[in-house]
Amino acid sequence: MASVSELYDVGWEEMRDKLRKWREDNSRNSEQIVDVGEELISDHASKLGDDVWIIYEQVMIAALDCSRDDLALTCLQELRKQFPDSHRVKRLTGMRLEALERYDEANKHYDAILEDDPTNTAARKRKISILKAQGKNGEAIRELNEYLEQFVGDQEAWHELSELYINEHDYGKAAFCLEELMMTNPHNHLYCEQYAEVKYTQGGLENLELSRKYFSQALRLNNRNMRALFGLYMSASHIAASPKVSAKVKKDNIKYAAWAANQINRAYKVSHKPRPSDTGTHIATVKESANTNCCILGRGRPSTNVGFSIADADM
Amino acid sequence: MADPELLLDSSIRVWVVLPIVFITFFVGVLRHYVTQLLHSDKKVALEQVSDSQVLLRSRVLRENGKFLPRQSFNMRKHYFNNAEAGFFKKVKRKVVPKNPMTDPSMVMDMMKGNLTNVLPMILVGGWINWVFSGFVITKVPFPLTLRFKPMLQRGIELLSLDASWVSSASWYFLNVFGLRSMYGLILGQDNAADQSRVMQDQMSGAAMAMPPDPNKAFKSEWEALEVVNHKWALENVEEDLMSRDLNFESSS
Numbered sequence: 063m064a065s066v067s068e069l070y071d072v073g074w075e076e077m078r079d080k081l082r083k084w085r086e087d088n089s090r091n092s093e094q095i096v097d098v099g100e101e102l103i104s105d106h107a108s109k110l111g112d113d114v115w116i117i118y119e120q121v122m123i124a125a126l127d128c129s130r131d132d133l134a135l136t137c138l139q140e141l142r143k144q145f146p147d148s149h150r151v152k153r154l155t156g157m158r159l160e161a162l163e164r165y166d167e168a169n170k171h172y173d174a175i176l177e178d179d180p181t182n183t184a185a186r187k188r189k190i191s192i193l194k195a196q197g198k199n200g201e202a203i204r205e206l207n208e209y210l211e212q213f214v215g216d217q218e219a220w221h222e223l224s225e226l227y228i229n230e231h232d233y234g235k236a237a238f239c240l241e242e243l244m245m246t247n248p249h250n251h252l253y254c255e256q257y258a259e260v261k262y263t264q265g266g267l268e269n270l271e272l273s274r275k276y277f278s279q280a281l282r283l284n285n286r287n288m289r290a291l292f293g294l295y296m297s298a299s300h301i302a303a304s305p306k307v308s309a310k311v312k313k314d315n316i317k318y319a320a321w322a323a324n325q326i327n328r329a330y331k332v333s334h335k336p337r338p339s340d341t342g343t344h345i346a347t348v349k350e351s352a353n354t355n356c357c358i359l360g361r362g363r364p365s366t367n368v369g370f371s372i373a374d375a376d377m
Numbered sequence: 378m379a380d381p382e383l384l385l386d387s388s389i390r391v392w393v394v395l396p397i398v399f400i401t402f403f404v405g406v407l408r409h410y411v412t413q414l415l416h417s418d419k420k421v422a423l424e425q426v427s428d429s430q431v432l433l434r435s436r437v438l439r440e441n442g443k444f445l446p447r448q449s450f451n452m453r454k455h456y457f458n459n460a461e462a463g464f465f466k467k468v469k470r471k472v473v474p475k476n477p478m479t480d481p482s483m484v485m486d487m488m489k490g491n492l493t494n495v496l497p498m499i500l501v502g503g504w505i506n507w508v509f510s511g512f513v514i515t516k517v518p519f520p521l522t523l524r525f526k527p528m529l530q531r532g533i534e535l536l537s538l539d540a541s542w543v544s545s546a547s548w549y550f551l552n553v554f555g556l557r558s559m560y561g562l563i564l565g566q567d568n569a570a571d572q573s574r575v576m577q578d579q580m581s582g583a584a585m586a587m588p589p590d591p592n593k594a595f596k597s598e599w600e601a602l603e604v605v606n607h608k609w610a611l612e613n614v615e616e617d618l619m620s621r622d623l624n625f626e627s628s629s
Contacts, residue, residue: 181421181423181426212423212426212427213426213427214427214430214431214433214434215430215433215434238449241445241449244441244444244445245437245438245441245442245444245445246437248441274615275611275614275615276611278611278614278615278618279444279611279614281618281623282618285623285625286623286624291623318615321619325622325623328622328623328625329623329625332625333625
């Protein structure tokens with residue numbers, strides 16, 4: 063197997079910088095990290111100086127993701143030798159035990175950390191993820207609620223809780239969690255859109271109206287969010303189709319739905335710019351694109367995969 | 378007529394002015410490293426962390442509550458401010474006033490602060506004064522009154538000498554404050570050699586991460602939240618959005 067540096071013709075400094083960039087972006091491309099990181103530590107460890115420890119940590123977590131137990135164990139041993147009493151290293155030990163499914167031992171490790179330092183958030187979150195891995199969703203939700211009572215500001219935790227509630231189909235509570243996120247990040251269009259989707263799934267006229275509003279807000283924050291555009295179209299048309307609404311509301315919503323449909327068509331056209339001289343193929347491409355149902359998605363989705371369907375909600 | 382200009386021996390420049398600069402600088406760097414060695418981690422109590430986050434949440438609610446639906450905003454406001462069961466009304470933290478004399482951690486901190494900052498300053502200042510005594514070093518560019526003479530001209534008993542001429546001790550103090558920016562360049566921001574910042578810290582000491590009286594903080598947050606009204610930012614979002622076509626061009 064050719065090494066990374068040969069394949070891409072990069073030196074060790076570029077590899078180190080790439081790893082730092084991935085660390086800062088929090089990207090989870092574990093296979094790439096393992097490839098680059100493994101070579102970096104085996105061939106260039108001495109040149110890295112003090113950076114080597116954080117790279118060990120990064121590579122170890124990536125190795126756990128890729129099931130590379132051997133690599134994870136090497137990294138962990140190096141870190142343990144250097145930082146024998148560190149809580150951070152203890153947490154990594156616990157994570158390795160989790161990866162090997164030795165959950166009881168991992169729990170013991172985390173409890174030891176928490177006894178020593180009750181404010182350690184990382185250990186608590188690992189314990190909750192153990193519960194999630196074991197499938198004990200109810201308990202995980204309970205523990206996470208307790209955690210959030212203490213640490214109200216932890217946004218990662220709010221997002222995780224909203225995902226757990228969605229899995230349990232408790233959409234009201236999921237909406238509450240997403241509201242917390244929207245409050246702290248008012249300019250993040252993805253939270254608005256996710257909130258709107260949850261409201262849409264809850265159903266009921268009021269929720270549909272709210273969802274339409276928040277889809278529009280998501281669009282206003284990011285014009286390229288196709289999911290929000292579709293959501294706007296669906297929610298507006300559902301409200302318009304409902305028998306209980308007044309005529310004015312019906313008219314307004316028909317207008318919104320028509321506008322949304324218009325924008326969707328425009329989006330398809332924009333995505334397949336026809337060659338200027340060839341109008342015949344232009345029509346064919348538009349038809350083809352409408353059939354293949356390709357979407358110009360906005361920015362990448364957040365890590366949760368909200369798997370409910372935007373099907374006909376109850377009215 | 379202007380006072381006669383004194384002509385100073387140029388060896389004063391080489392052997393006094395520059396050495397004082399170097400001495401001050403290196404003592405400062407030394408202080409920085411000694412402080413780092415003696416530095417002890419502050420342990421934060423769980424309750425403090427939790428309280429500070431709650432206050433942050435309440436503040437965020439005040440600022441960004443307009444993005445939430447009216448009902449959600451009211452629900453949260455109610456949670457905080459309700460007359461009987463609201464968080465800010467119900468939760469009273471036990472406040473243990475930290476007596477600076479008896480609280481061991483604070484005594485240690487004060488001692489360490491004194492040791493690393495005040496003591497070297499006095500010692501080095503005194504030593505410089507003793508070694509480089511009996512002559513003037515430099516002239517400050519602005520005129521000073523006679524009142525400054527005993528302060529700035531230690532060891533030189535000349536009644537007629539203009540007060541602008543200063544001795545080595547004052548040059549030393551000038552350096553202590555002047556080299557702050559040099560420390561910033563070389564040691565990075567937030568370094569322990571920065572004495573004036575330490576003095577500022579001592580004055581504003583109590584206003585650290587969490588005010589020692591959370592009850593007061595709760596009360597002020599309660600008042601602030603009471604007056605906030607919910608004006609929904611999404612009232613006319615559809616009209617705003619549909620006033621023009623969407624922009625599908627890639628923006629980043």
